[in-house]
Structure formats: C-alpha cells, structure tokens
Amino acid sequence: MNRFLDLADLTREEVVDLLALAQRLQDHPEPRALAGRILGLLFFNPSLRTLSSMQAGMARLGGSSFVITPGNGTWKLETRLGAIMNGDAAEHVREGIPVLASYCDALGIRAFADGRDLQADLAEANFSALADLCPKPLINLESAVNHPCQALADWKTMDDLAVPRQGKFVLSWVNHPRALPLAVPAATLHMAAHRGMEVVVLRPEGYALPRPLMDKARAAAAASGGSVTETSQREQALAGAQVIYAKEWGSPQHYGDATADAALRKKLSDWMVRDSWLERADPACRFMHCLPVRRNVAVADEVLDGPRSVVRREAYNRMVVQMAVLHRLLAH
Amino acid sequence: MNRFLDLADLTREEVVDLLALAQRLQDHPEPRALAGRILGLLFFNPSLRTLSSMQAGMARLGGSSFVITPGNGTWKLETRLGAIMNGDAAEHVREGIPVLASYCDALGIRAFADGRDLQADLAEANFSALADLCPKPLINLESAVNHPCQALADWKTMDDLAVPRQGKFVLSWVNHPRALPLAVPAATLHMAAHRGMEVVVLRPEGYALPRPLMDKARAAAAASGGSVTETSQREQALAGAQVIYAKEWGSPQHYGDATADAALRKKLSDWMVRDSWLERADPACRFMHCLPVRRNVAVADEVLDGPRSVVRREAYNRMVVQMAVLHRLLAH
Amino acid sequence: MNRFLDLADLTREEVVDLLALAQRLQDHPEPRALAGRILGLLFFNPSLRTLSSMQAGMARLGGSSFVITPGNGTWKLETRLGAIMNGDAAEHVREGIPVLASYCDALGIRAFADGRDLQADLAEANFSALADLCPKPLINLESAVNHPCQALADWKTMDDLAVPRQGKFVLSWVNHPRALPLAVPAATLHMAAHRGMEVVVLRPEGYALPRPLMDKARAAAAASGGSVTETSQREQALAGAQVIYAKEWGSPQHYGDATADAALRKKLSDWMVRDSWLERADPACRFMHCLPVRRNVAVADEVLDGPRSVVRREAYNRMVVQMAVLHRLLAH
Numbered sequence: 001m002n003r004f005l006d007l008a009d010l011t012r013e014e015v016v017d018l019l020a021l022a023q024r025l026q027d028h029p030e031p032r033a034l035a036g037r038i039l040g041l042l043f044f045n046p047s048l049r050t051l052s053s054m055q056a057g058m059a060r061l062g063g064s065s066f067v068i069t070p071g072n073g074t075w076k077l078e079t080r081l082g083a084i085m086n087g088d089a090a091e092h093v094r095e096g097i098p099v100l101a102s103y104c105d106a107l108g109i110r111a112f113a114d115g116r117d118l119q120a121d122l123a124e125a126n127f128s129a130l131a132d133l134c135p136k137p138l139i140n141l142e143s144a145v146n147h148p149c150q151a152l153a154d155w156k157t158m159d160d161l162a163v164p165r166q167g168k169f170v171l172s173w174v175n176h177p178r179a180l181p182l183a184v185p186a187a188t189l190h191m192a193a194h195r196g197m198e199v200v201v202l203r204p205e206g207y208a209l210p211r212p213l214m215d216k217a218r219a220a221a222a223a224s225g226g227s228v229t230e231t232s233q234r235e236q237a238l239a240g241a242q243v244i245y246a247k248e249w250g251s252p253q254h255y256g257d258a259t260a261d262a263a264l265r266k267k268l269s270d271w272m273v274r275d276s277w278l279e280r281a282d283p284a285c286r287f288m289h290c291l292p293v294r295r296n297v298a299v300a301d302e303v304l305d306g307p308r309s310v311v312r313r314e315a316y317n318r319m320v321v322q323m324a325v326l327h328r329l330l331a332h
Numbered sequence: 333m334n335r336f337l338d339l340a341d342l343t344r345e346e347v348v349d350l351l352a353l354a355q356r357l358q359d360h361p362e363p364r365a366l367a368g369r370i371l372g373l374l375f376f377n378p379s380l381r382t383l384s385s386m387q388a389g390m391a392r393l394g395g396s397s398f399v400i401t402p403g404n405g406t407w408k409l410e411t412r413l414g415a416i417m418n419g420d421a422a423e424h425v426r427e428g429i430p431v432l433a434s435y436c437d438a439l440g441i442r443a444f445a446d447g448r449d450l451q452a453d454l455a456e457a458n459f460s461a462l463a464d465l466c467p468k469p470l471i472n473l474e475s476a477v478n479h480p481c482q483a484l485a486d487w488k489t490m491d492d493l494a495v496p497r498q499g500k501f502v503l504s505w506v507n508h509p510r511a512l513p514l515a516v517p518a519a520t521l522h523m524a525a526h527r528g529m530e531v532v533v534l535r536p537e538g539y540a541l542p543r544p545l546m547d548k549a550r551a552a553a554a555a556s557g558g559s560v561t562e563t564s565q566r567e568q569a570l571a572g573a574q575v576i577y578a579k580e581w582g583s584p585q586h587y588g589d590a591t592a593d594a595a596l597r598k599k600l601s602d603w604m605v606r607d608s609w610l611e612r613a614d615p616a617c618r619f620m621h622c623l624p625v626r627r628n629v630a631v632a633d634e635v636l637d638g639p640r641s642v643v644r645r646e647a648y649n650r651m652v653v654q655m656a657v658l659h660r661l662l663a664h
Numbered sequence: 665m666n667r668f669l670d671l672a673d674l675t676r677e678e679v680v681d682l683l684a685l686a687q688r689l690q691d692h693p694e695p696r697a698l699a700g701r702i703l704g705l706l707f708f709n710p711s712l713r714t715l716s717s718m719q720a721g722m723a724r725l726g727g728s729s730f731v732i733t734p735g736n737g738t739w740k741l742e743t744r745l746g747a748i749m750n751g752d753a754a755e756h757v758r759e760g761i762p763v764l765a766s767y768c769d770a771l772g773i774r775a776f777a778d779g780r781d782l783q784a785d786l787a788e789a790n791f792s793a794l795a796d797l798c799p800k801p802l803i804n805l806e807s808a809v810n811h812p813c814q815a816l817a818d819w820k821t822m823d824d825l826a827v828p829r830q831g832k833f834v835l836s837w838v839n840h841p842r843a844l845p846l847a848v849p850a851a852t853l854h855m856a857a858h859r860g861m862e863v864v865v866l867r868p869e870g871y872a873l874p875r876p877l878m879d880k881a882r883a884a885a886a887a888s889g890g891s892v893t894e895t896s897q898r899e900q901a902l903a904g905a906q907v908i909y910a911k912e913w914g915s916p917q918h919y920g921d922a923t924a925d926a927a928l929r930k931k932l933s934d935w936m937v938r939d940s941w942l943e944r945a946d947p948a949c950r951f952m953h954c955l956p957v958r959r960n961v962a963v964a965d966e967v968l969d970g971p972r973s974v975v976r977r978e979a980y981n982r983m984v985v986q987m988a989v990l991h992r993l994l995a996h
Contacts, residue, residue: 031368036695038720048406048423049431052398056370056435059396064723066716069405073733074712075956084960086841091712091956094968099713099955099979103720177418291431292407292423296416304426315431363700380738380755381763384730388702388767391728401737509750623763624739624755628748636758647763 022324034063040104053319097133113144151191153317167242173203179250196224354656366395372436385651429465445476483523485649499574505535511582528556686988698727704768717983761797777808815855817981831906837867843914860888
C-alpha cells in the first residue's frame with residue numbers, strides 16, 4: 001500500500017486485513033516499528049481528532065510528526081493552476097506540497113470541499129491536484145467527499161461491538177446551524193455498503209445525496225452482498241436499525257448557496273436524534289457520530305450521554321486504525 | 333499519584349519527596365524513563381513557559397507530546413452543560429476531553445478563570461468539570477485559582493537558593509494594565525504557607541484576596557508551622573523580607589467589572605517594584621515573579637535586571653519539577 | 665561551532681567542511697546522533713520550509729523540537745529596551761529568550777527586519793539583541809539581512825549540480841506585490857561571492873542593494889577569487905549565466921515607505937522571469953529561488969515548471985544542511 005486515499009481502493013478482504021493489523025497493534029504494541037520515520041501533516045482546515053490522533057499514533061509507533069497549517073503560522077497556499085499570485089497566498093501548492101513531502105516519509109493532507117461547484121467537489125478536483133503533487137506515501141485526512149480514516153475507524157468500531165455484518169445501518173441526516181460538507185456522509189455510506197450492510201439513507205427532501213455517491217455505494221453493496229436505499233420516512237427507516245449514524249450535511253440541491261440551504265433547513269429542527277428515535281430500533285442498536293457534534297442541535301444530550309452512544313469509541317479507533325495505515329505505508 | 337491538580341493535595345512531606353525526585357532527575361537524567369509515553373496538552377489560553385517546558389520536559393524523559401489549542405487550529409469547545417450548540421463552538425468538552433485523553437497517557441489542561449462569577453471561579457467550577465471528564469492522569473496547567481506547577485517550581489527555587497524554610501515571604505500586589513486572574517497569587521500564597529514560611533500579603537485597599545484563599549493558606553500554615561497575615565503598609569511588610577514575590581491580580585471586590593477595577597487601579601501606578609522597595613529587606617532578599625511580567629509597569633527594569641532577581645531560575649525550574657510530576661504519573 | 669548566525673563567520677574551507685558533513689549525513693544517516701537533544705524554535709514570522717525542515721531534520725537525527733510563535737498561541741513579546749509595557753506585549757524578550765533557551769539545547773530564532781530604519785536593519789539591531797540574550801547554541805532562521813540556512817542550502821545545491829565554482833551567478837530582482845526584506849538577497853549575494861563566483865546583481869533603478877551589503881560581498885569575493893558587479897542591463901547580465909537566482913526585495917531608497925516603493929515598482933511588472941530571459945544564458949543554466957515564490961508575478965509558470973528550475977532541490981537541501989548545522993552544534 002502506497003496511498004490511503006479512499007476505502008474503495010481496497011477490497012473487502014484488504015479492509016479486513018488492515019483491521020486485523022490494527023487489532024494486532026492494539027494488542028501487541030510495536031513502539032519502535034516506525035523509529036526514525038517522519039510524518040508531515042498539512043491541515044488546510046481545523047481539526048481536533050485528526051490532529052491529535054495522527055501525532056499520537058505516529059509517536060506510539062516510535063515515529064515523529066510535524067504540522068503545517070496554512071494561514072496560521074504558515075502563509076496561505078494557492079491551489080489554482082496558472083494563477084497570477086498577486087493576492088493573499090504567498091506560495092503555490094506546486095512548490096509547497098513537494099517540498100513538504102521531501103522532508104517526510106509520508107504526508108497527510110486535510111483539504112475540505114470548496115463548497116461551490118458540486119461536480120468539481122464530487123470529482124475531488126482539489127484533493128486530486130494536491131495528491132498528484134506528492135511523490136511520497138499519502139494519507140487523505142478528509143477531502144471534499146471522502147474521509148477514509150473515519151470510515152475505517154467506524155468499520156472497526158462495529159466489528160469491536162459485534163454489529164452484524166449484514167445488520168441494518170441507518171445513515172440519518174441531522175440538523176446543524178449551517179451547511180456542512182459531504183465528506184463523512186459519502187465515506188460512511190460507502191463504508192457500510194462495503195461492509196455488506198443493509199444501508200438506509202434517511203434524509204429530508206432536498207438533502208438526497210448526489211447520484212454518484214449513491215451509485216458508488218450501490219456498487220460496493222453489490223460486491224459485498226449488502227444493499228443501499230434512501231427514504232425520508234423516519235419511522236420506517238429506523239425500525240429494526242442496528243446502527244443509527246447521524247450526520248449533518250448541506251443540501252446538494254443548493255450546493256454553495258448558504259441562503260437557500262438555510263431557508264430549507266429552517267423547518268427541519270426536529271431532525272435532531274432523540275431517545276424517541278430509537279424506540280423501534282433493534283434493542284442492541286448503537287448510536288454513531290464521527291464528531292464534532294453540536295449537542296442539542298444535531299443530537300440530544302440524552303442520546304450522546306446514553307448507553308447506545310459509541311462516539312468515543314469511534315474516536316479512539318481513529319488512532320488505532322491510523323496506526324495500521326501508517327504501519328502499512330511505512331514499516332518494512 | 334494519579335493527578336496533579338493542587339499542591340494542597342500533597343502533604344508537606346510528599347512535596348519534599350517530589351522535589352527530591354526533581355533534583356534527582358536534574359542530577360541524573362533518565363532519557364528513556366517515559367519512552368513511548370504520550371502527553372496531550374490542551375490549551376484554552378495562551379502560554380510560553382508551560383507550552384515549551386511541558387514539551388521539553390516530556391522529551392527529556394523520552395516521551396512525546398501533542399498540543400491542541402481550541403480556537404487556533406482546532407475549533408472552539410463548548411463547556412456549558414446542556415448547551416444548545418448553535419453558536420461558535422463546534423464541539424463540547426464532554427466529547428473533546430475524553431477523546432483527547434484516549435489518545436494519550438496523561439493530559440495537561442490550561443483553562444483560566446471565566447472572570448465573571450467569583451464564587452464559581454473560587455470553586456474551580458470550570459476546571460473541575462473538565463477534570464471530571466478525564467479518566468487519565470491529569471495535570472493542572474493553570475486553572476481559575478490554581479497553578480500547582482508554578483507553585484512547585486517556586487518552592488524548589490527557594491530550596492535551591494537556601495531561602496530559610498521559615499523565612500519572611502512577602503507576596504505583593506503590583507500594577508498591570510488590566511485585571512488578571514487569581515491563579516498565581518492563590519497558588520503562591522498557599523505554597524509559601526505550606527512550606528512553613530512567614531507569609532505577608534501586601535496589597536492596596538480593594539485588592540485583598542478572597543477569604544477562602546486566605547483560609548486555605550492559613551490552614552496550610554497551621555499545619556507546617558508558618559503564618560499568614562495581610563496588610564497594605566508597604567514599608568512594614570517589606571522590612572526583613574527574605575523573598576518579595578510580585579504578582580498582578582484584579583480586584584476581587586470588582587470581580588468581572590473591568591471598568592470599576594480600572595478606576596481603582598488608576599491611582600496605584602506606584603505599585604511597581606523598584607530597588608527602593610528592597611532597601612529594608614533582608615540583605616539576601618530574593619525577588620520572584622512567575623512571568624510573564626510587564627516591565628516598568630509591574631516591576632522596574634532595575635529589579636528584573638538586578639542581582640536579587642531569580643525569575644529565570646523559577647522559569648527553568650518549571651521544566652524540572654514538571655519532569656518529576658510526569659515521572660511520578662507515568663513511569664513504572 | 666557554537667552559533668550559526670552568518671555564513672560570513674565561516675571561512676570558505678569551513679563551509680566546504682560543513683557541506684561535507686551534510687553530504688555524509690545524507691549518505692549515512694545517524695538516527696541517534698542527537699537522541700535526547702531538544703531544539704527550541706522561536707518564530708516571530710510565518711514559515712513553511714524552516715518550520716517543517718528544522719523539525720524534520722532534528723527528528724532525523726533522533727532529537728526533539730518545540731515551536732513557539734508569539735502572537736499565535738503565545739502572547740506577543742516586547743523587544744524594545746526600557747519599554748514601559750502597557751501595550752499589547754505581555755512579556756519581554758529579556759525574559760522570554762533566556763527562559764526558552766533554558767529548556768532546550770539549541771535555539772533557532774526567526775525575526776524579520778522591522779522594515780523602518782535601514783541602518784538599524786543593516787546592523788541587525790533587532791536580531792543581535794535577541795542573540796545576546798541566548799546563552800545556548802543559536803541558529804539564525806532569518807534575520808533582517810541574513811538567512812544563512814538558505815545560503816548554505818543554495819551553495820550545496822550548486823555543488824550537487826556541479827555548477828562551476830567560478831561560474832556566472834546572476835542575482836536578479838523580480839517583481840512582487842509589495843516590498844520584501846533584504847535577508848535573502850543579502851545572504852545569497854554574499855554566499856555566491858564566498859563560493860568564488862562571478863556574481864552580477866541585476867536590478868532596476870531604485871533597487872540597488874545597500875552599500876554595506878555590496879561591500880561585504882566584495883570582500884568575500886576578494887578572498888575567494890570571485891567578483892561582484894551590478895547592473896540594470898538585463899540582456900548583458902544574463903548572457904552566459906550559469907545560475908539565475910531570482911529574488912524580490914523592497915527599494916532601499918524608499919525603505920519603510922510602502923507607497924513610494926509601490927509607485928516605483930508599478931512600472932516594473934516585466935521584471936518577471938520568463939523563458940525568454942534564459943535564451944542567452946549558458947545552455948546548462950539553472951534557475952534558483954529560495955521560495956515562497958509568487959507564480960506569474962515574480963516568476964512565470966514556464967520557468968518554475970521547466971527543466972532549469974531547481975527550486976525544490978534547494979528547499980530539500982534546507983533540511984540536509986540544517987542537519988549538518990545541528991550536528992555540528994549539538995553532537996559530541
């Protein structure tokens with residue numbers, strides 16, 4: 001493995017292998033496996049879990065990290081090809097990325113969606129351009145429509161908790177003060193389908209996920225024996241669910257139009273997960289969320305603090321699976 | 333020892349033991365004692381000494397650190413219980429703290445006073461809530477009314493310089509452009525009393541330290557054979573002093589009222605330590621300050637650059653004693 | 665070697681020795697050479713290469729680093745002697761620098777020119793004051809008129825590429841949206857002269873480098889058998905060049921006067937390196953720039969993406985030569 005950019009690049013068996021490595025590292029630490037190795041971390045966007053868990057995971061394997069945050073200690077980086085750089089950005093990624101890559105053994109990059117052009121974001125136009133500039137092992141720390149480290153952590157979390165491989169997985173849209181990117185819903189949808197689950201996307205009108213994301217998940221489901229459907233009928237969707245995975249995202253219909261999105265979501269404040277949502281779910285139903293989460297806007301305290309919530313375990317597994325990814329990329 | 337939150341949690345003998353460990357680590361470095369161990373550092377407020385000395389101390393023991401600063405590379409964290417999170421903060425500490433704790437072997441947290449409700453700050457309402465969320469060894473890197481790492485460093489500094497255990501220790505209020513928190517005066521007052529010294533709090537009218545802080549120090553003094561008094565009479569207070577410890581703090585009478593505090597301190601610009609203050613002190617009198625210090629507002633250049641000043645040694649001892657704390661929490 | 669502040673502090677032979685060490689460390693890594701050693705990095709100004717390459721280089725030698733950025737996670741630091749500190753800055757460098765130095769084995773400081781008083785900046789008034797406060801090994805990470813790490817990396821880059829020691833080296837002014845400091849042009853000019861090259865400074869009227877910088881370079885050239893001239897005639901300057909080194913700087917004539925500088929450079933937008941500039945250069949001519957570079961303002965895409973550009977190698981060599989500097993300062 002030379003890059004970890006998309007869980008779809010791995011077969012189901014390869015994912016299972018990678019998770020076995022994660023479990024092995026959890027059970028039998030290898031504190032010198034990456035001694036002398038250096039991880040560069042380039043954050044175009046803020047972070048808590050990724051920033052801390054990548055550094056902690058690298059250190060647990062004996063390696064070191066450095067962090068670069070354009071616009072915060074480092075100048076802004078230009079990404080547009082052919083730009084006449086007389087504005088804010090002092091350096092182009094065409095220099096910045098290869099230079100940072102030359103200092104480290106693997107590079108992680110977080111670069112959210114531009115959030116203006118849906119087609120460009122679905123095509124990962126921005127992240128692909130950055131990835132093409134990096135000749136070293138590369139990790140996607142969240143791009144426009146992907147977050148493979150989160151997806152892998154969530155897969156492991158379900159394995160840890162013995163959630164059936166073919167269980168019912170409901171990805172539900174939830175409310176948020178503003179339109180958020182499609183990265184986690186896209187990655188989660190695909191991951192659950194890839195795992196072979198009965199995936200239901202529950203979302204209000206106007207928030208259907210873009211066709212290419214649904215198609216990609218359906219292809220994964222077809223290969224693994226799972227299924228993917230979508231609905232706006234909450235009760236029916238949640239009945240018998242073994243997992244409710246809550247996530248906020250902006251309306252793809254009004255992509256890049258904050259005003260139209262705000263108008264649409266104005267009536268959707270009841271899309272907040274409460275205990276009542278879980279009444280007809282499977283008795284063992286787990287509540288999942290990638291974090292950060294807006295308490296009492298997206299999810300009620302009673303759910304996050306209740307016995308079904310596994311959000312902290314998901315977050316802990318971020319470090320565990322990333323150690324496996326780093327090990328696979330860098331150990332030899 | 334599982335937490336280092338307040339020097340008052342340790343008996344005098346336990347402090348002496350901890351300082352002996354600090355001295356031992358200074359004399360006989362243990363560069364692999366914490367190999368593979370990870371320290372998480374969560375800074376809600378800016379820092380120079382704490383930020384650098386914690387990382388340096390951890391590295392000197394062979395361990396690693398990561399730093400998270402909400403609002404700066406990481407989003408803001410909500411602290412209020414039950415908050416409807418539709419504002420600035422993207423994540424609640426109820427998720428953030430346990431998640432960060434899960435990545436590391438010990439967590440350090442800096443969280444200053446809210447500075448609005450004196451009773452809540454005296455009760456450490458905010459820091460206690462954060463501490464309750466951390467299941468791992470925890471270090472207080474400065475809270476509303478405490479700064480145990482500073483207090484321990486100052487104790488060691490006096491030991492290093494052979495300041496008599498029962499010497500006269502004058503904690504003097506000094507001027508500052510604005511009202512500062514009570515953390516260091518509270519911790520310093522208690523530390524000197526805990527050490528068994530003759531402690532005099534010298535402060536202008538309106539700046540008497542809150543009763544609970546004085547009571548806590550008096551209890552410590554009673555146990556160690558010291559004493560605690562307070563006065564606004566500078567000459568008498570400073571006569572025969574073996575230590576003058578300067579510190580800025582806001583008026584507890586006008587807590588959270590910047591305007592009233594500013595009006596009160598307007599006439600107090602002569603509360604700046606000058607050489608003339610030290611004329612009647614003990615010939616061996618030391619000048620102490622926790623830093624950062626406003627030169628020529630709180631303390632004159634002539635004092636900071638003079639032979640009595642030990643402020644750099646105090647700062648250096650921050651690293652030394654923190655290494656002992658880390659060793660005690662994490663080595664085995 | 666106890667400090668690395670100016671390449672002029674080293675004889676030509678000492679530079680050659682240091683570069684031999686850099687090459688040795690590149691060919692034969694020493695991953696434990698600086699085990700247990702700690703590098704403090706103090707950045708008064710933003711950085712990409714220096715910030716990442718210093719940490720990566722230190723880690724490659726087995727050491728650790730911490731980073732302090734006043735105004736960003738740490739409060740602002742006052743530098744003026746005798747200041748009455750009732751403004752923004754909470755701490756004076758007279759405390760800050762010795763304290764940080766006490767935590768580490770070597771300190772690196774980046775402190776750009778004030779950009780107001782040319783004579784003070786030429787005298788390195790600010791950096792010298794900071795350097796005087798540091799009792800530990802010190803590295804200049806860019807000061808008002810110096811950038812020795814960059815100069816050393818550029819020297820190595822020319823050695824790597826077999827650029828003749830006495831080849832023609834053209835340092836050309838190029839356009840930029842605003843007046844930049846003299847650090848890199850000053851360091852580059854001196855380095856090329858020190859290496860023994862035929863150095864031509866090509867710059868429009870109004871952008872002649874200050875006399876003391878030219879004199880310093882001429883002295884170095886005299887010692888090494890090189891030469892230093894200056895001109896505003898582009899064609900003649902570039903004819904037969906073996907290196908074109910592009911750099912932006914503000915008009916020394918209008919030092920600190922942004923408006924006058926802007927008026928002057930308004931007509932100079934053709935001072936952007938294009939392929940056409942290289943037509944009469946030596947066929948093996950290399951294009952160099954220290955980065956960051958404003959594409960299509962200072963240098964055209966066609967040059968940066970063309971076969972002559974060695975800017976990425978220069979950046980990579982930053983890490984390599986800094987490892988030699990760190991090794992020389994700290995290994996034993």
